[in-house]
Amino acid sequence: MAGYRDLLRTPGVGRIIAAQLTARFPSGMTSLALLMHIEHVTGTYGAAGLVLAAASVGQAVSGPITSRWMGRWGMRRVLTLTMVVCAIALAGIGLFTLSISAYMALGLVSGLSTPPVQSAVRTIYPKMVNSRQLTPLFSLDASLQEIIWILAPVVITLVATQISTVVGIMLIVVILLAGGSWFILSPELGRVRIPRSRHRFGLVLARPAVLLATVMGFLLIGACAAVEAGVIATFGEGGLEAGLVLAIFSIGSLAGGLVSGGIAIGRWAMARRMAVVAGGLVVTTLSLSVWWLSGSLLVAGIGVAPALAVMFAMTTASVKFSDTAEAFGWVGTGQLIGAAAGSAIAGFLIDGSGPRGAYLTAAAFAVVGLIVAVLCVRGFPDLRFRDAAPMPDTEPVRTITST
Structure with a gap:
């Protein structure tokens, strides 16, 4: 600390x-x-x-x-x-x-x-x-944003x-x-x-790290959205248990992000952190009791903010400063689409098979994310021996003194 x-x-x-x-x-x-x-x-x-x-x-x-x-x-x-x-x-x-x-x-x-x-x-x-x-x-930022969701x-x-x-x-x-x-x-x-930016709109997605961050954001946030749908379906919109379980999920993410802030980000960092998320979400499918879900989602949450921190760092480190804002815009869009997809799929499965379908959806999103992180490991930058600062532009960045 x-x-x-x-x-x-x-x-x-x-x-x-x-x-x-x-x-x-x-x-x-x-x-x-x-x-x-x-x-x-x-x-x-x-x-x-x-x-x-x-x-x-x-x-x-x-x-x-x-x-x-x-x-x-x-x-x-x-x-x-x-x-x-x-x-x-x-x-x-x-x-x-x-x-x-x-x-x-x-x-x-x-x-x-x-x-x-x-x-x-x-x-x-x-x-x-x-x-x-x-x-x-980036780890602190990813952790503290959980305050918003709590x-x-x-x-x-x-x-x-x-x-x-x-x-x-x-x-x-x-x-x-x-x-x-x-x-x-x-x-x-x-x-x-x-x-x-000197590049045409959308070209930043040609950067493997930006594309991977966008895809991983889609899968991770899709899993989180399915969890939220599942918890609400399990305990009801007004149930005290629903708020408690979701708060524990966010607290796990907050704690995981703060602890991981000092850990160097290598090529396997995303795979390890997604493994924590996937492991916790797979376990949620075994029981829908409030204590079981609280424990399993606490574990899953520990990997969420650290995985987001990897996305932020790899995005920044892989583009020129002039392209950073657009790159983060695409990463945000991937997360929004993931949230919509996770909620929609979970909703259909809840209607068809009950709340457990939402947790199966969340686990599937996370497992696919883990598989992508493993198969595409060479596309993740190794930041253990370099910083996550963006690549310099050919023209200097103007610094304006505020008044």
């Missing part, structure tokens, strides 16, 4: 981590809030599912595009524009009674305009710390059920604007300018 203390003493690191976590906090609230609000207004979960699907499609499409825009127009301009548009779209959903098609249109706009905070912060990390601190920083659903559920779904959505708008503004106004965003 001494390494993390030194890391957080680095000027600006603690502030930028706190700001980006606050800016991203709505990501753990929006889907649940939209689900509850649209169901409350229309009386049907089918309509809510359509709105959620539209928002998810928007996010998946926009991730690489808005991330690439940051190299053309600057991080602050893109983040400000997307933040304002997203806030207006969400406020429209919350404040007005509309047709389902209108709700879907606003959901799509909110997804398309989701601020690319993850791409921005993971692009500027290499400019904030020395090469020795970069891998621990606290955000609890907060939005309490507000939406105890006050109103409209207040819940407007709370998201307030946090989006406040957290986003804090992040946008952070001095670090003014000190780093992303050079405009």
Whole structure:
């Protein structure tokens, strides 16, 4: 933990981590809030599912595009524009009674305009710390994001059920604007300018490490989404056990990420970490008791944040600085599609064979991820003897002193 203390003493690191976590906090609230609000207004979960699907499609499409825009127009301009548009779209959903098609249109706009905070912060990390601190920083980032998934659903559920779904959505708008503004106004965003990429859009996926990170993100987050569906189906949406088990899953991930921060990332790092996830998820299929699921998901969770840290580090280390934001946009899109696929497949199997089908889905995603990591091990960069900093661009990166 001494390494993390030194890391957080680095000027600006603690502030930028706190700001980006606050800016991203709505990501753990929006889907649940939209689900509850649209169901409350229309009386049907089918309509809510359509709105959620539209928002998810928007996010998946926009991730690489808005991330690439940051190299053309600057991080602050893109983040400000997307933040304002997203806030207006969400406020429209919350404040007005509309047709389902209108709700879907606003959901799509909110997804398309989701601020690319993850791409921005993971692009500027290499400019904030020395090469020795970069891998621990990615591990800390991957671990602390679990706070979002532990606290955000609890907060939005309490507000939406105890006050109103409209207040819940407007709370998201307030946090989006406040957290986003804090992040946008952070001095670090003014000190780093992303050079405009010289490559055509999408070419970054030709990098084996970026493609692998995208695929692994699809499989890992697909497994996590199936777990969430399975836990809710097992204990019910309002069951105390569901929240407890999912919190334990996230706590395992938080602990695993913090412990793995000082471990060097070699070619086999992803395979080892996915083996932990896969092993834990395979064991979940043996029993659906609360204690068994808590223990097995604690084990599985230990590998989640460390695997995400590998994805972040390998992505950064494999591209030029000007391509980093777009690369992270594609990795994020892979995770979004994985979440949708994992939830959908788990849902069909729950309907057909009960909650155990969701855990079988999660285990299958994780096992396939392990197999991919083993078969493609040569495509993962060996970062044991080098840092995870991006490759330099041919033109120097302009550093702007903030005022």
